[in-house]
Amino acid sequence: xxxxxxxxxxxxxxxxxxxxxxxxxxxxxxxxxxxxxxxxxxxxxxxxxxxxxxxxxxxxxxxxxxxxxxxxxxxxxxxxxxxxxxxxxxxxxxxxxxxxxxxxxxxxxxxxxxxxxxxxxxxxxxxxxxxxxxxxxxxxxxxxxxxxxxxxxxxxxxxxxxxxxxxxxxxxxxxxxxxxxxxxxxxxxxxxxxxxxxxxxxxxxxxxxxxxxxxxxxxxxxxxxxxxxxxxxxxxxxxxxxxxxxxxxxxxxxxxxxxxxxxxxxxxxxxxxxxxxxxxxxxxxxxxxxxxxxxxxxxx
Amino acid sequence: xxxxxxxxxxxxxxxxxxxxxxxxxxxxxxxxxxxxxxxxxxxxxxxxxxxxxxxxxxxxxxxxxxxxxxxxxxxxxxxxxxxxxxxxxxxxxxxxxxxxxxxxxxxxxxxxxxxxxxxxxxxxxxxxxxxxxxxxxxxxxxxxxxxxxxxxxxxxxxxxxxxxxxxxxxxxxxxxxxxxxxxxxxxxxxxxxxxxxxxxxxxxxxxxxxxxxxxxxxxxxxxxxxxxxxxxxxxxxxxxxxxxxxxxxxxxxxxxxxxxxxxxxxxxxxxxxxxxxxxxxxxxxxxxxxxxxxxxxxxxxxxxxxxxxxxxxxxxxxxxxxxxxxxxxxxxxxxxxxxxxxxxxxxxxxxxxxxxxxxxxxxxxxxxxxxxxxxxxxxxxxxxxxxxxxxxxxxxxxxxxxxxxxxxxxxxxxxxxxxxxxxxxxxxxxxxxxxxxxxxxxxxxx
Numbered sequence: 031x032x033x034x035x036x037x038x039x040x041x042x043x044x045x046x047x048x049x050x051x052x053x054x055x056x057x058x059x060x061x062x063x064x065x066x067x068x069x070x071x072x073x074x075x076x077x078x079x080x081x082x083x084x085x086x087x088x089x090x091x092x093x094x095x096x097x098x099x100x101x102x103x104x105x106x107x108x109x110x111x112x113x114x115x116x117x118x119x120x121x122x123x124x125x126x127x128x129x130x131x132x133x134x135x136x137x138x139x140x141x142x143x144x145x146x147x148x149x150x151x152x153x154x155x156x157x158x159x160x161x162x163x164x165x166x167x168x169x170x171x172x173x174x175x176x177x178x179x180x181x182x183x184x185x186x187x188x189x190x191x192x193x194x195x196x197x198x199x200x201x202x203x204x205x206x207x208x209x210x211x212x213x214x215x216x217x218x219x220x221x222x223x224x225x226x227x228x229x230x231x232x233x234x235x236x237x238x239x240x241x242x243x244x245x246x247x248x249x250x251x252x253x254x255x256x257x258x259x260x261x262x263x264x265x266x267x268x269x270x271x272x273x274x275x276x277x278x279x280x281x282x283x284x285x286x287x288x289x290x291x292x293x294x295x296x297x298x299x300x301x302x303x304x305x306x307x308x309x310x311x312x313x314x315x316x317x318x319x320x321x322x323x324x325x326x327x328x329x330x
Numbered sequence: 331x332x333x334x335x336x337x338x339x340x341x342x343x344x345x346x347x348x349x350x351x352x353x354x355x356x357x358x359x360x361x362x363x364x365x366x367x368x369x370x371x372x373x374x375x376x377x378x379x380x381x382x383x384x385x386x387x388x389x390x391x392x393x394x395x396x397x398x399x400x401x402x403x404x405x406x407x408x409x410x411x412x413x414x415x416x417x418x419x420x421x422x423x424x425x426x427x428x429x430x431x432x433x434x435x436x437x438x439x440x441x442x443x444x445x446x447x448x449x450x451x452x453x454x455x456x457x458x459x460x461x462x463x464x465x466x467x468x469x470x471x472x473x474x475x476x477x478x479x480x481x482x483x484x485x486x487x488x489x490x491x492x493x494x495x496x497x498x499x500x501x502x503x504x505x506x507x508x509x510x511x512x513x514x515x516x517x518x519x520x521x522x523x524x525x526x527x528x529x530x531x532x533x534x535x536x537x538x539x540x541x542x543x544x545x546x547x548x549x550x551x552x553x554x555x556x557x558x559x560x561x562x563x564x565x566x567x568x569x570x571x572x573x574x575x576x577x578x579x580x581x582x583x584x585x586x587x588x589x590x591x592x593x594x595x596x597x598x599x600x601x602x603x604x605x606x607x608x609x610x611x612x613x614x615x616x617x618x619x620x621x622x623x624x625x626x627x628x629x630x631x632x633x634x635x636x637x638x639x640x641x642x643x644x645x646x647x648x649x650x651x652x653x654x655x656x657x658x659x660x661x662x663x664x665x666x667x668x669x670x671x672x673x674x675x676x677x678x679x680x681x682x683x684x685x686x687x688x689x690x691x692x693x694x695x696x697x698x699x700x701x702x703x704x705x706x707x708x709x710x711x712x713x714x715x716x717x718x719x720x721x722x723x724x725x726x727x728x729x730x731x732x733x734x735x736x737x738x739x740x741x742x743x744x745x746x747x748x749x750x751x752x753x754x755x756x757x758x759x760x761x762x763x764x765x766x767x768x769x770x771x772x773x774x775x776x
Contacts, residue, residue, distance in 0.1 A: 148657065
């Protein structure tokens with residue numbers, strides 16, 4: 031029997047510098063404000079409440095992750111924020127202005143690959159600026175810089191089908207950033223990638239985020255990913271989707287894979303796990319003791 | 331490799347059935363025929379009779395000969411006054427040998443009614459001076475020739491119309507070789523007739539085969555292009571906006587079940603009798619299918635692409651022109667390829683509308699005369715035109731849509747490299763004129 035040694039409340043015992051960091055964060059202007067958001071669906075079995083009274087703020091240059099058990103409505107939430115779905119009640123404010131539909135001020139990176147297959151990497155990145163009427167060599171050289179930023183300069187004239195999954199998502203990030211959005215919404219963007227590529231992409235994303243004035247709201251179901259990337263983690267409850275807790279991640283920045291074994295990191299993960307699976311005791315209890323029985327012989 | 335087989339197997343089967351006498355060959359092609367007393371159906375050499383009927387035919391002629399043979403003896407008196415009718419039927423017997431002599435090369439096609447020349451041939455065969463070989467006469471028929479000649483030579487050694495045999499001659503027993511029915515001509519005959527038909531120059535009332543091909547293609551492509559021109563925009567709009575889908579598609583769906591040929595008389599009344607009603611038939615036969623297929627293709631465009639475009643700031647018009655249309659183009663291209671094949675199937679019916687025209691008119695006429703060896707080349711040609719159009723279109727697809735990942739990159743084949751050299755060189759020359767100017771400030775600092 032393995033005892034989990036970590037104090038489950040360790041993440042709350044904030045060192046002064048951690049407390050200072052989050053106080054400073056909350057002094058920054060609010061970029062995205064979600065107030066009393068409700069979302070209900072009509073289904074054959076009756077009304078389903080997907081989101082119930084969800085409220086939170088995202089501050090400028092913050093990296094916020096949203097995590098929750100499956101079916102907690104995290105995808106619905108981000109689609110409402112992007113303007114792809116409407117809410118049943120409540121407000122979404124971007125810089126104080128209500129969100130009414132999809133727009134270039136909120137960049138979105140989807141889990142599925144959504145690069146336009148008929149456009150080259152460069153043309154994909156230029157798609158947003160083109161929609162707002164930007165053309166010519168300056169738009170093109172700007173697009174080159176975004177491609178450079180995600181490290182794909184060699185591939186600017188390639189078509190999406192020639193790229194790997196990770197490269198496609200990097201282009202998708204560059205494409206979303208090219209519109210200079212106020213906030214970048216990411217809906218499990220690395221969910222379809224293999225574990226190693228995912229780790230690389232997380233580091234890439236942190237690097238990009240550190241060098242730009244960009245706020246990120248990132249949806250994930252991966253505890254490691256959330257604890258590694260986020261300043262704060264919004265944990266949702268399922269049925270209905272409600273805010274469970276907003277965890278302030280004490281792991282210092284800049285982050286690296288070496289921090290995976292620090293007590294802060296483990297404590298954060300443990301806390302998320304507790305919130306997502308509240309009734310689950312030690313994982314060992316759920317399993318019956320394995321009986322090492324040779325064929326047919328009954329060994330006591 | 332298998333593709334080669336797929337084409338050569340049917341060809342081999344056709345050759346085998348045609349050239350191996352023990353395969354199938356249910357009919358007998360007559361080389362020597364004979365009239366039968368009191369039977370009106372007359373077979374001439376080249377005709378095909380069924381295997382079952384042929385022995386019956388032979389037997390009938392033999393019985394007839396048995397009845398005749400007593401009268402061959404000069405002692406037996408012949409009924410007075412019947413001489414002229416006996417002479418007439420004897421002349422027929424004389425000429426029964428003619429087709430065989432032609433195929434042996436003894437006579438030319440024009441000489442089949444040259445009784446004097448045929449008379450000489452009878453003499454030569456009877457005396458054994460010369461014997462036909464391709465095809466040969468059966469022993470039975472040789473015997474008949476000798477018996478007849480014995481009688482004929484008593485009257486005259488050379489042909490003399492006034493002093494021709496007035497006693498009945500024996501008829502030649504029908505002779506033939508196994509053959510396939512005339513609806514399955516052998517490959518070489520189809521090739522020869524095809525070559526003849528395709529090299530015949532145009533005449534006043536008879537267009538050349540290539541003019542016919544052009545005419546038929548004009549009807550198919552004309553009708554199809556019109557249908558595409560009208561149908562594609564409607565289809566795309568139906569596939570994009572559910573309002574138009576609900577408004578247009580149910581009626582289209584109903585209309586496509588009404589067979590296009592049923593409108594043919596109506597079309598002739600509206601468009602009069604030229605190419606217009608024919609193209610209109612292809613148009614009607616294609617467009618309803620086309621609208622539904624295009625609408626469906628448009629609906630199959632991945633929704634996330636549209637959502638992504640919306641989050642990038644595309645408005646409704648831009649969604650249609652920048653995402654929907656470029657996104658469906660490769661599938662649309664494939665749809666149109668399939669529908670072009672569909673349009674070809676309307677060709678024959680369309681060309682029968684009003685005044686018959688084009689390849690169909692040829693097939694119709696030749697088919698009525700049972701000249702199937704001329705019909706097959708045309709049918710095969712229609713197939714080849716359709717097949718190669720499709721192959722070419724599918725080859726071009728790789729050039730038009732280099733971003734589709736189907737199959738190996740077509741632009742890397744040697745042919746494509748040669749073809750693409752000039753445009754590529756031009757593009758790189760243009761690219762060099764627009765130098766890349768990096769800006770020192772970060773794009774996000776604006």
